[in-house]
């Protein structure tokens with residue numbers, strides 16, 4: 001049975017939620033019905049996800065793809081190779097992703113961490129509990145909460161909701177969240193009000209990104225947006241009963257996930 005789960009975070013939730021009960025499931029349904037599955041993360045290996053999560057900081061995915069292609073061509077897309085490769089050479093390979101010197105250092109920092117804690121083995125790292133692994137990732141210089149959580153969710157399949165500027169934009173524009181809420185407060189809100197489900201968190205974050213890239217831009221195109229109806233901002237009795245009825249989040253989990 002899916003638990004409501006908001007009680008532990010009530011004080012945080014009441015501070016940042018401007019609308020009392022939000023139909024997060026309904027928002028998800030609308031987005032999914034509009035866009036369909038996003039098939040994230042676009043990578044073939046766990047390490048490729050991690051490298052992509054670091055390289056995508058402050059740049060578009062198109063640029064990351066070019067940097068990843070360079071790494072693949074140079075056969076440098078493995079923890080062992082990143083550890084050994086000269087940092088300047090690494091920077092030149094990832095140049096298309098921008099901030100390449102900084103990002104080369106960050107990739108080195110990650111592999112140094114992986115080497116010292118897990119003998120360069122991501123499988124060993126995968127045996128670590130989520131909270132500990134998150135703490136360890138946050139201890140790597142250059143890995144902040146969004147990157148750490150992207151790695152946990154998309155590389156290690158952990159039920160951790162990723163917050164980014166897009167999430168903040170949509171939910172603060174609709175006055176669901178206070179735009180001054182910090183990362184943890186926003187994350188607590190989503191995780192307290194949604195079932196802890198890897199597939200759901202994976203798809204939900206990807207759909208938010210898609211919506212912001214295409215419609216909820218600096219000048220939002222609300223007329224074309226699946227969330228334009230404000231129904232999802234008012235309390236709905238169906239929300240929690242829906243969660244209780246379903247093992248996942250949607251009316252038809254098999255169809256949606």
Ligand code: SF4
Nearest residue numbers: 216220222225227228
């Ligand atoms: S485009 Fe408009 S309706 Fe859609 S999420 Fe953004 S602000 Fe809301």
